[in-house]
Amino acid sequence: MERGNVEPEAILRLEPDRVVFLDQRRLPEAEVELECRSAAEVADAIRTLAVRGAPAIGIAAAYGYALASARGEDLAAAERVLRESRPTAVNLGWALDVVRRADDPAETARRIHRDEVERCRRMAAHAAALLAPETRALTHCNAGGLATGGYGSAVGALRAAWEEGLLDHVFVDETRPLLQGARLTAWELEALGIPHEVIADSAAASLMAAGEVDCVVTGADRIAANGDTANKIGTYSLAVLAEHHGIPLYVVAPSSTIDLGTGSGDEIPIEQREPSEVSTRFPARNPAFDVTPADLIAAIVTEEGVHRAPYAESLAGAVVA
């Protein structure tokens, strides 16, 4: 495997008898592949974060279902174990709904993967157009190619802006407790040659106060019909801080992340993960996501374009069937 390969097939792919993942738990120290030979093994890879990021786990679930189909597994059981692997991202259920109705699950799963990457390229172009020259952006968690099956949503926007000469620097929130920023986003930015610095999550505010941050760009795990957005824990914190400092927060995510069946953020289930991810020694609380109210989001960018408030109207038109 070529080091620093951020191409879609390097991140995840379906082979005749297995689904292969670049194991995100091992990055950046080691670039190793994880092979899953049943839907249950794919569900386990999703649950244990070998693959993570809302669009990527949708693709992974579709591949897992296609693998189950090819192997002659009980498809109702396969669908259930995949659907229950993680609760917050809506893409997972969306991808399973598509692939289970398909005549050729393998081809349909691969099309979902291709489509997600193509959507990333389109949303990245829309998002980059929002940025001024010499932008110094701040991002949180990993909304890169690793999270979307290739190219990336928020990181894709930064990649497009970099290629257009609009981007000066990226501050990368390390993103505790699992350090997706420090491990994954920094790894991608290095591979892409984009100047960056990792910071403790709690340092973002002082950089904003010092005038060193022009915008915040993040992905999303689920966007409610009113624009309220669930994303990695700490995104809401950044949204409040950005508003206080007059800095726009842009959410960049594929339309598959929008859940028109969820009216507002109050209805989004928030995954509580193992306290041991935060502390193995003392009691701990470990919410994996938080909800950013729509009124703190300057724009939501999908492959369909730039959506502004009121989101109930602008998002309804963005969702493709």
Add this chain to the structure above:
Amino acid sequence: MERGNVEPEAILRLEPDRVVFLDQRRLPEAEVELECRSAAEVADAIRTLAVRGAPAIGIAAAYGYALASARGEDLAAAERVLRESRPTAVNLGWALDVVRRADDPAETARRIHRDEVERCRRMAAHAAALLAPETRALTHCNAGGLATGGYGSAVGALRAAWEEGLLDHVFVDETRPLLQGARLTAWELEALGIPHEVIADSAAASLMAAGEVDCVVTGADRIAANGDTANKIGTYSLAVLAEHHGIPLYVVAPSSTIDLGTGSGDEIPIEQREPSEVSTRFPARNPAFDVTPADLIAAIVTEEGVHRAPYAESLAGAVVA
């Protein structure tokens, strides 16, 4: 050494030929003592965070100077190496100014230590009186006995509130990059029997939004004449978040932390520490402190009482000669 001992002499003490520290870098895994046999070794203990917290490093510097005096070291050189060990906390220079003018440096250094602990008890009583019954507090970094030479400032306030039956729960920001909250504050709260949960720093905002936090209580490394307060990186972030959610932020610190010679936060030097504390693999930025503007602070509590805005007036009366 008795485990979980948070008494002043267990945290640091002067012996005839050495200064002994409970090595804070090793907590909570191991409770081991570090012995320093020269001013330079004490300065090294301060620089490498074996002892940290503004009041504690003031006491440590005083003990280091007294040790140098007892050993017949070059006192000008001893003072210089101690004074330059860390830049942000004002207590360090303050304690050195006191001890170098003393006839008996050892006795004076021990008096500084006793006085700081006694001040903590007094400020804790003042601060606890601000809290309503069933308070759920959030604290950042470690402003406990480890940071003050005994009892603690912010943690002292929580300890007093707990003993008065006013405190229900403490959320402990883990405090990246060095995890003083997750390692030290949680260790102290466990020793004191106070219910607590460690959280990722970026989870504070969502707990505030959920109505689970009644107040934020922190220490301070330096308080300017106008009330602007330097404290561990992330404190300013909490201050903005607390204001957004209508939650008071209380700063609890001894008057030795107030620097009337510094007009505002703009003049406080902010220590930039090694990027490797944040990331050993990628470029990183690592400011150790940030500055919270006075207008985001509900009250500053010292041993003299509760100080409210306008701080230029209320703090001037708090500083003892």
